[in-house]
Amino acid sequence: MEKTTVKKIATRDAYGQVLVELGHENPDIVVLDADLAKSTKTAEFAKVFPERFFDVGIAEANMIGMAAGLATCGKIPFASTFALFGSLRVADMIRNSVCYPNLNVKIAVTHQGLTLGEDGASHQAVEDIALMRAIPNMTVIIPADATETKKAIRAAANTHGPMYIRMGRPSVPVLFDDSYEFEIGKGVQIREGNDVAIIATGVMVHIALEAAELLAQEGIQARVINMATIKPIDEEIIVKAAQETKGIVTAEEANIYGGLGAAVAEVLCEKHPAKLRRVGVQDTFGESGKPDELLQKYGLTAENIATKAKEMLK
Amino acid sequence: MSTIAEGKLAELKQRANHIRQEIVKMVAAANSGHPGGSLSAADILAVLYFHEMNVGPEKVNDPDRDRFILSKGHASPVLYATLAEKGYLPKEELATFRRINSRLQGHPSKKLLPGVEQSTGSLGQGLSTANGMALAARLDKREYRVYALLGDGEIQEGMIWEAAMAAGHYKLDNLVAILDYNHLQIDGNVEDIMDIGPVADKFRAFNWHVIEMDGHNIEEIVAAFAEARTVKGKPTFIVAHTIKGKGVSYMENACGWHGVAPNEEQLKQALAELCAQGGDK
Ligand SMILES: Cc1ncc(C[n+]2csc(CCOP(=O)(O)OP(=O)(O)O)c2C)c(N)n1
Numbered sequence: 001m002e003k004t005t006v007k008k009i010a011t012r013d014a015y016g017q018v019l020v021e022l023g024h025e026n027p028d029i030v031v032l033d034a035d036l037a038k039s040t041k042t043a044e045f046a047k048v049f050p051e052r053f054f055d056v057g058i059a060e061a062n063m064i065g066m067a068a069g070l071a072t073c074g075k076i077p078f079a080s081t082f083a084l085f086g087s088l089r090v091a092d093m094i095r096n097s098v099c100y101p102n103l104n105v106k107i108a109v110t111h112q113g114l115t116l117g118e119d120g121a122s123h124q125a126v127e128d129i130a131l132m133r134a135i136p137n138m139t140v141i142i143p144a145d146a147t148e149t150k151k152a153i154r155a156a157a158n159t160h161g162p163m164y165i166r167m168g169r170p171s172v173p174v175l176f177d178d179s180y181e182f183e184i185g186k187g188v189q190i191r192e193g194n195d196v197a198i199i200a201t202g203v204m205v206h207i208a209l210e211a212a213e214l215l216a217q218e219g220i221q222a223r224v225i226n227m228a229t230i231k232p233i234d235e236e237i238i239v240k241a242a243q244e245t246k247g248i249v250t251a252e253e254a255n256i257y258g259g260l261g262a263a264v265a266e267v268l269c270e271k272h273p274a275k276l277r278r279v280g281v282q283d284t285f286g287e288s289g290k291p292d293e294l295l296q297k298y299g300l301t302a303e304n305i306a307t308k309a310k311e312m313l314k
Numbered sequence: 315m316s317t318i319a320e321g322k323l324a325e326l327k328q329r330a331n332h333i334r335q336e337i338v339k340m341v342a343a344a345n346s347g348h349p350g351g352s353l354s355a356a357d358i359l360a361v362l363y364f365h366e367m368n369v370g371p372e373k374v375n376d377p378d379r380d381r382f383i384l385s386k387g388h389a390s391p392v393l394y395a396t397l398a399e400k401g402y403l404p405k406e407e408l409a410t411f412r413r414i415n416s417r418l419q420g421h422p423s424k425k426l427l428p429g430v431e432q433s434t435g436s437l438g439q440g441l442s443t444a445n446g447m448a449l450a451a452r453l454d455k456r457e458y459r460v461y462a463l464l465g466d467g468e469i470q471e472g473m474i475w476e477a478a479m480a481a482g483h484y485k486l487d488n489l490v491a492i493l494d495y496n497h498l499q500i501d502g503n504v505e506d507i508m509d510i511g512p513v514a515d516k517f518r519a520f521n522w523h524v525i526e527m528d529g530h531n532i533e534e535i536v537a538a539f540a541e542a543r544t545v546k547g548k549p550t551f552i553v554a555h556t557i558k559g560k561g562v563s564y565m566e567n568a569c570g571w572h573g574v575a576p577n578e579e580q581l582k583q584a585l586a587e588l589c590a591q592g593g594d595k
Pocket residue numbers: 034035036058085089350351352354386388389435436437438464465466467468469494496498499500558572
């Protein structure tokens with residue numbers, strides 16, 4: 001299933017493309033942005049469907065409220081900005097205007113986590129997964145590559161309910177071809193192995209595959225699971241991994257508190273206690289730098305994942 | 315109208331010119347950052363730091379120092395260049411802008427760099443902090459004044475209007491908000507995206523004293539701040555009519571230069587133009 005291609009596409013670019021496709025297919029799709037249309041790539045949709053695109057200016061709270069209103073009238077609004085401004089900035093609006101009435105609003109954010117890069121800590125959302133996961137009715141999805149982004153956005157458009165879809169700024173390897181099947185709420189095993197399991201999301205998925213390569217060189221077979229949906233989490237695939245391997249490493253581009261690692265820990269504690277190590281941002285703010293430098297400095301690397309995996313085999 | 319001596323006027327012009335040169339150099343070196351909105355604010359910051367405000371590297375912890383908040387935090391280059399010009403940090407350090415392990419973060423970090431009064435970057439939040447500082451001065455019976463620079467796109471944020479209401483309500487006459495009215499934001503003209511006009515009337519209605527000035531005319535900037543000092547019982551809102559990218563011909567009024575770095579060739583041209591405008595003798 002995984003391919004050894006080196007082709008790289010940013011998930012936000014795939015988002016811009018699939019929005020245009022959806023715009024042609026479904027006249028109810030509307031798009032909102034808060035003065036970041038060129039960066040989030042909603043500008044692609046704006047070019048083709050100017051009458052269904054609303055740039056509200058730098059007013060994210062108003063954007064979420066307008067999206068909620070549009071949804072009450074049967075529209076399928078995609079509201080986009082950077083991850084930070086589409087989550088922490090507007091947490092109460094999302095909770096009370098979107099999730100409480102269970103409206104069909106898709107909050108599709110880009111520039112997630114540390115790999116936003118040079119803009120630095122003020123713009124690097126590492127808390128958004130935890131926050132969005134805590135709101136009832138919310139679905140949280142983090143696609144790993146361009147292919148999965150397109151499929152996830154399509155699934156979001158075709159499934160009722162509030163969703164938070166988190167995408168990235170830099171180009172990342174294309175891991176999947178068109179035969180890849182995406183289903184909301186389902187993890188996908190993308191590499192076999194019964195010594196340890198690595199459960200990763202978003203940009204960390206291709207890094208998890210690298211970690212599995214490193215481990216294989218030492219004779220350790222690591223299973224890799226792409227967990228694109230953080231909520232609702234795929235409990236079955238987690239329990240199976242716990243039963244069939246000696247321990248689990250989670251990997252995410254976010255604070256270890258409240259994110260993927262925490263979600264996996266919750267499932268394990270209740271269903272099948274097992275060894276667990278969490279690779280992620282260790283409860284700290286980020287900083288300016290190039291995406292790769294930041295992943296390195298904050299330990300979001302294949303080497304670190306491999307080290308954590310080996311700890312559990314001792 | 316001029317309230318300053320010839321010599322001071324010449325100095326302030328030269329300071330602003332130096333600041334502009336450092337802005338383009340810094341952004342070019344980082345190959346990242348926001349030149350347009352930094353250049354539009356250079357004259358305002360030159361007057362604030364070299365004429366209007368009681369500040370300096372030796373006073374970073376002085377409780378009586380004046381406070382400046384760059385609410386439009388993406389214009390960090392203008393703040394860093396001004397702080398360097400004033401001696402808060404060595405000019406060589408400007409080359410570390412936006413690099414890993416640097417104190418010069420993409421957006422200003424209060425914890426990292428002395429002289430930065432508030433961390434900003436998430437737009438719309440600086441005026442509320444300024445309100446708090448101004449209220450604290452009143453509570454502590456201190457004479458310091460508080461200045462906040464806002465973007466014209468930025469004031470589309472609802473939080474700005476909450477802060478504007480509060481400042482009028484509390485009659486914060488030690489507070490001055492300056493609007494960098496350069497008519498551009500990222501996606502286009504402010505008027506087309508979400509018009510803020512008539513902005514002077516709006517702030518008057520929120521119980522502010524409003525002054526309009528040419529944000530690139532040093533004498534007018536000096537005079538506006540002097541007038542603000544005479545206002546009692548109201549905060550002052552200064553509408554600075556500016557040109558985004560001011561000083562570099564190809565950046566002026568060009569939306570595309572909001573957050574893009576000049577290449578080597580463009581940097582050379584920018585520096586040549588700025589030098590010709592009388593920076594260095
Ligand atoms: C809350 C928030 N939303 C969006 C952004 C992204 N952003 C950075 S600068 C900018 C445009 C600012 O325009 P303006 O206030 O007019 O600044 P200037 O023209 O002076 O550069 C935007 C939307 C942000 N930094 N913060």
